[in-house]
Amino acid sequence: MNKAISTRLTFAVAILSLLIFIILWQVIAQQGLLVKNFPGSFKTIGSLIWWVSDPFFDNGPNDLGIGTNLLISLRRVLIGYSLAVLVAVPLGVLMGMSKLAQSSLNPYVQLLKPVSPLAWLPVGLFVFRNSEITGIFVIFITSIWPTLINTAFGVASINPDYLRVSKSLGASKSTTIRRVILPAIMPNILAGMRISMGTAWLVIVAAEMLLGTGIGYFIWNEWNNLSLENIFVAIIIIGFTGFILDQFFGFLQDKFDYSI
Amino acid sequence: MNKKSSKKSSSNENYSHLELFNLGKIFFKEKKFIDFRSKGNRSGFEAIKDINLKIEKNTFVSIIGPSGCGKSTLLNLIAGLQAPTSGKIVIDGQAIKGPGPDRGVIFQNYALMPWLTTIQNIEFALNTVFPAKTKADVKERARKYLRMVGLEKASNKFPKELSGGMKQRVAIARALSINPNMLLMDEPFGALDALTRSYLQDELLSIWRKNKVTVVLITHSIEEALLLSDKIVLMSSGPSAIISEEISVDLERPRDREKIEQDPKYLKIKMRLEKHLLRETRAVEEVT
Ligand SMILES: Nc1ncnc2c1ncn2[C@@H]1O[C@H](COP(=O)(O)OP(=O)(O)OP(=O)(O)O)[C@@H](O)[C@H]1O
Numbered sequence: 001m002n003k004a005i006s007t008r009l010t011f012a013v014a015i016l017s018l019l020i021f022i023i024l025w026q027v028i029a030q031q032g033l034l035v036k037n038f039p040g041s042f043k044t045i046g047s048l049i050w051w052v053s054d055p056f057f058d059n060g061p062n063d064l065g066i067g068t069n070l071l072i073s074l075r076r077v078l079i080g081y082s083l084a085v086l087v088a089v090p091l092g093v094l095m096g097m098s099k100l101a102q103s104s105l106n107p108y109v110q111l112l113k114p115v116s117p118l119a120w121l122p123v124g125l126f127v128f129r130n131s132e133i134t135g136i137f138v139i140f141i142t143s144i145w146p147t148l149i150n151t152a153f154g155v156a157s158i159n160p161d162y163l164r165v166s167k168s169l170g171a172s173k174s175t176t177i178r179r180v181i182l183p184a185i186m187p188n189i190l191a192g193m194r195i196s197m198g199t200a201w202l203v204i205v206a207a208e209m210l211l212g213t214g215i216g217y218f219i220w221n222e223w224n225n226l227s228l229e230n231i232f233v234a235i236i237i238i239g240f241t242g243f244i245l246d247q248f249f250g251f252l253q254d255k256f257d258y259s260i
Numbered sequence: 261m262n263k264k265s266s267k268k269s270s271s272n273e274n275y276s277h278l279e280l281f282n283l284g285k286i287f288f289k290e291k292k293f294i295d296f297r298s299k300g301n302r303s304g305f306e307a308i309k310d311i312n313l314k315i316e317k318n319t320f321v322s323i324i325g326p327s328g329c330g331k332s333t334l335l336n337l338i339a340g341l342q343a344p345t346s347g348k349i350v351i352d353g354q355a356i357k358g359p360g361p362d363r364g365v366i367f368q369n370y371a372l373m374p375w376l377t378t379i380q381n382i383e384f385a386l387n388t389v390f391p392a393k394t395k396a397d398v399k400e401r402a403r404k405y406l407r408m409v410g411l412e413k414a415s416n417k418f419p420k421e422l423s424g425g426m427k428q429r430v431a432i433a434r435a436l437s438i439n440p441n442m443l444l445m446d447e448p449f450g451a452l453d454a455l456t457r458s459y460l461q462d463e464l465l466s467i468w469r470k471n472k473v474t475v476v477l478i479t480h481s482i483e484e485a486l487l488l489s490d491k492i493v494l495m496s497s498g499p500s501a502i503i504s505e506e507i508s509v510d511l512e513r514p515r516d517r518e519k520i521e522q523d524p525k526y527l528k529i530k531m532r533l534e535k536h537l538l539r540e541t542r543a544v545e546e547v548t
């Protein structure tokens with residue numbers, strides 16, 4: 001009972017704060033308190049409804065529906081991200097298990113990890129001469145580090161009891177990796193994948209401003225049209241999509257939470 | 261089962277089940293560049309040395325010693341989880357090269373895989389040791405051993421949903437499911453409350469009687485060792501711990517927890533063990 005009431009209360013507070021925010025935004029914009037011609041919330045909501053009610057039209061690269069652009073961005077992210085996970089997990093396991101792999105690969109990881117992935121964009125364009133592949137490549141570079149580092153850390157800090165059990169049963173190396181190490185480090189892998197996805201979703205918007213098409217390019221295009229309300233629409237959609245993606249990983253992490 | 265009994269009866273009893281010859285273990289620090297020249301003794305820590313021991317088939321042997329003397333080290337060597345620095349370990353007349361399913365190991369903190377249910381933990385052991393067995397066979401066998409420790413109702417629970425005593429029973433079932441000839445236990449009941457401990461001790465005894473396994477039990481409880489064992493092995497304080505005494509416990513079985521404490525034989529051995537442990541523990545304290 002109490003819980004139901006408090007949930008409803010939380011919801012009511014959230015709605016109220018949203019209403020206040022929308023009204024304040026509208027008032028400030030209308031009065032020109034910030035800058036002149038700043039779009040108000042009503043106008044923004046109007047265009048949000050307009051974009052969302054017909055999301056998938058296609059009138060050439062500079063006039064795509066917001067849904068079409070979103071799907072383009074999501075496709076790039078999912079391909080680059082999946083490739084990165086496919087590379088990062090085995091490599092992370094290798095780094096966690098072998099001192100040799102650890103000491104030979106770690107310098108590169110430490111050196112490359114702090115570099116903004118956008119620095120790789122010209123490299124990608126030069127090598128691939130294709131903006132689509134370059135976008136995927138940039139996302140690949142973005143996504144690889146958190147998953148790699150978390151996986152390697154997971155393996156290195158695995159409970160030695162599990163390995164001893166496996167060894168005492170005479171399990172082969174491959175059985176130990178598949179049946180013991182991988183499930184044991186699943187929480188670490190998922191934590192890494194969650195961070196990777198978050199960063200990839202941040203980077204794709206910036207990368208697409210330079211690549212053409214995608215939700216990032218949509219923002220760049222609307223800036224050229226000086227249509228700030230459409231940029232707000234894109235921000236809302238990007239935020240919402242990122243939230244959903246993050247929640248998905250949160251859900252997976254809960255499923256694989258072994259903590260006692 | 262058939263396989264095991266035939267294996268056991270075919271052995272020519274010229275040798276004991278487990279024999280340790282001049283066993284020693286030195287832990288070397290990880291080599292650094294500077295250490296290259298001083299290879300050998302200086303950088304190592306000698307945990308145990310010159311351990312000689314014979315354990316007969318189907319007997320129950322306890323190992324007692326002051327904390328940190330090297331009991332776990334000795335058990336890990338027998339399990340084949342670590343390699344000895346010197347000496348050798350012979351099982352059924354054959355020097356061991358590493359771990360093997362002829363020895364079931366029970367670890368101090370249960371060591372159940374938290375991502376597997378109770379029954380899956382046992383199935384993991386079975387699948388690893390008997391890869392040729394069908395899924396149904398494995399499941400059937402896992403069930404049988406869960407029933408043996410009275411946990412068939414908890415077969416689909418995860419370790420985090422079990423009490424400490426239940427977890428240890430799963431670990432016992434897992435170790436027994438692979439049908440080992442020898443059970444190696446490292447302070448299996450140390451973390452349990454007194455009631456659960458006595459309950460599991462009784463259970464272990466009945467399992468031991470029914471399954472005919474050789475048990476090597478590490479414990480720090482004199483009462484536990486006296487209640488359960490045929491032989492008690494006393495270790496001296498480390499470093500370079502040795503076996504300082506072997507005591508046979510020729511008390512009649514089944515032993516009654518209450519009555520046994522009035523037995524003069526029991527009291528005599530108990531006194532001897534207490535004296536030894538006190539002396540060795542004092543030795544540890546004087547060093548540190
Ligand atoms: N991997 C290792 N590297 C270096 N020293 C070790 C290692 N394992 C154990 N030792 C040392 O060897 C000695 C014996 O350790 P061990 O764990 O076998 O003692 P124990 O008798 O089981 O102690 P406890 O009663 O506390 O369980 C200790 O001094 C310990 O510090």
Ligand SMILES: [Mg+2]
Pocket residue numbers: 331332333446
């Ligand atoms: Mg120990």
